[in-house]
Amino acid sequence: MKSLQIKKQAGGKAAAPKQTGKKTRLRGNMGAYLCMLLPGFLWLILFNIVPMTGIYMAFSNFNPGLGIFKSPFAGLENFRYMFVLGDVKQVFFNTLYIAVSKVLLNLIFPMIFALLLNEISHNGFKKMVQTVCYMPHFLSWVILAGILANIFSFDGPVNAIRGLFGLEPFLFLGSSKAFPQLIIWSDVWKEFGYNAVIYLAAITGIDQGLYEAAAIDGAGRWKQTWHITLPGIRTTIVLLAVLALGNVLNAGFDQVFNLYNPSVYSTGDILDTWVYRAGLKNFQYSLATAVGLLKSVIGFVLITVSYWMAKKFANYTIF
Secondary structure, eight states: OHHHHHHHHTTOOOOOOOOHHHHHHHHHHHHHHHHHHHHHHHHHIIIIIGGGGGGGGGGBOOBTTTBTTTSOBOTTHHHHHHHHOHHHHHHHHHHHHHHHHHHHHHHHHHHHHHHHHHTOOOHHHHHHHHHHHHGGGGSOHHHHHHHHHHHTSTTSHHHHHHHHTTOOOOOGGGOTTHHHHHHHHHHHHHHHHHHHHHHHHHHHTSOHHHHHHHHHTTOOHHHHIIIIIHHHTHHHHHHHHHHGGGGTTOOOHHHHHHHOOGGGHHHHOOHHHHHHIIIIISOOHHHHHHHHHHHHHHHHHHHHHHHHHHHHHHOOOOO
16 A cells, blocks of 8 residues: 555556456356357257258158168259149248238237236236236147137037027138138237237336326327337337248248148148158158258248348347
């Protein structure tokens, strides 16, 4: 202390305390951190990187007896054959129709539900409604498919209610027109409560003073919602809409697989279920791999574009 005081009195600068101890500790712990990451890296390599060698099947006439790399090379023949098949075009259309409908409705209905839920003043009732509505999210489609199959069966509750109004029983799961709508709206019912949590979090972050000032100026609840709440969550809406772009080709394999049947293949068959049947049931390994690879490439491009748009319009970045 005396030496520092002497240096200050002499006009000199006190030496900054050394912080090498903290850096040394970080370097010493780096090995432990890398060891913690090692199982994750091994999992990523074994189950995500190594299986990508199977992409070669899309460019060959795969023969299980010869193996992946000894099968005859076919170039782009599988892709040409894929675009000739009429059912592949129909499957692409079905996938886009179901997936885009899910994306749009899963943006609109959770937002509406969050706005309505935000108007409830009784916290106990509000939490109860929110809990009941997002509980279906935690149920698998294996369970929900069985429930829906019983509800919409030929002698199920829905047809029983139709009978009270003099309507004939209708086979919902066997109708090519009704099946896509059943897939879309059942997914919206399952996810809207859980997706509303994001909107509720955004609404909570809005300054309450704005509502008080609007109430003083005579604005009702509708005008407050239109001029304060919606502009306040605009960034969240844009961000969720942009990020949903990457899921345009993901129509929900587990949902469709557990609900569809041959009578609704024309409108309910999607890319993932078609690849499953073509590859594992009909043994068209190379063709199924080509379709799956094309879907993956398109999905990668859409995800890249979606994150670029998220950064441009919502100032959202991953790294």
